[in-house]
Amino acid sequence: MLLSEKHFQILETLGGQEISTQRQLAQFTGISLGQINYVLKQFLSKGLVKIGNFRKNPHKIGYAYILTPKGIEAKSKLAARFIISKLREYSNIRNKLAERLIAIAKNGRNRIIFIGPEIVKEFIDSIIYEKALALVLVAHCEDWQDIKQYDDNSFDLVVEFNANQDAKTAKLNGISSDRVISLW
Numbered sequence: 001m002l003l004s005e006k007h008f009q010i011l012e013t014l015g016g017q018e019i020s021t022q023r024q025l026a027q028f029t030g031i032s033l034g035q036i037n038y039v040l041k042q043f044l045s046k047g048l049v050k051i052g053n054f055r056k057n058p059h060k061i062g063y064a065y066i067l068t069p070k071g072i073e074a075k076s077k078l079a080a081r082f083i084i085s086k087l088r089e090y091s092n093i094r095n096k097l098a099e100r101l102i103a104i105a106k107n108g109r110n111r112i113i114f115i116g117p118e119i120v121k122e123f124i125d126s127i128i129y130e131k132a133l134a135l136v137l138v139a140h141c142e143d144w145q146d147i148k149q150y151d152d153n154s155f156d157l158v159v160e161f162n163a164n165q166d167a168k169t170a171k172l173n174g175i176s177s178d179r180v181i182s183l184w
Contacts, residue, residue: 003078006031010039011067011075014049020064040065048074098127100183105133109156109179113139113147116161116183124159124183147175159183 009029019025022040026033043049048071052064067075101124104112112135114121121140128135138155141147147158158180 003074005082006035007039007043008075008078008082010036010043011048011071011078014065015067015072015075018064025065043071046070094123094127097123097183098131101127101133101135102131104157104159104181105135107157110134111136111138111154111156113137113141113150113155113158114161114183115141115144115147115158118142120161120183157181 006029009031010025013019013025013028017028019028022036023033025031025040026036029036031039040049044051047068050066050068052066114124114137118140121137125137127133128137139150152174156179158175159182160180161183
């Protein structure tokens with residue numbers, strides 16, 4: 001059985017929570033109840049999970065899904081695999097952004113305003129610093145509305161995160177379309 005990110009989510013949740021119903025597990029993971037049922041059957045047959053029987057009171061029997069040692073090992077291996085996968089993704093995105101920022105720097109327009117999420121702005125800042133690019137991030141705006149507070153002469157270029165903005169949006173904000181480019 002090839003384990004996926006959903007499998008990891010389920011194993012991770014079972015390892016950290018006392019889960020007594022499949023519905024509860026579905027709520028914790030955000031995975032559909034049908035998929036939870038299917039995956040738990042696989043886990044039970046492979047010996048990754050067992051069902052524990054606990055008495056919560058003298059008249060009822062309570063059950064809980066418990067990771068077996070084999071399940072804990074599978075979860076650890078999956079965690080390592082996903083960490084490596086996410087780090088590769090991060091590295092690829094960072095390299096693409098660096099290439100784009102290097103191209104912008106070569107155009108001679110070095111004073112930029114970035115329009116997009118704060119976390120991406122921080123990413124851009126770190127790449128500019130790391131690569132010692134001749135770029136100055138003059139300002140960061142969450143959206144086009146915020147750019148109105150900056151003097152038109154304080155920047156050379158607007159770099160936007162969302163490529164779905166068009167020349168009309170730039171023009172509405174008093175910026176010529178030749179001064180606007182997409183980060184991607």
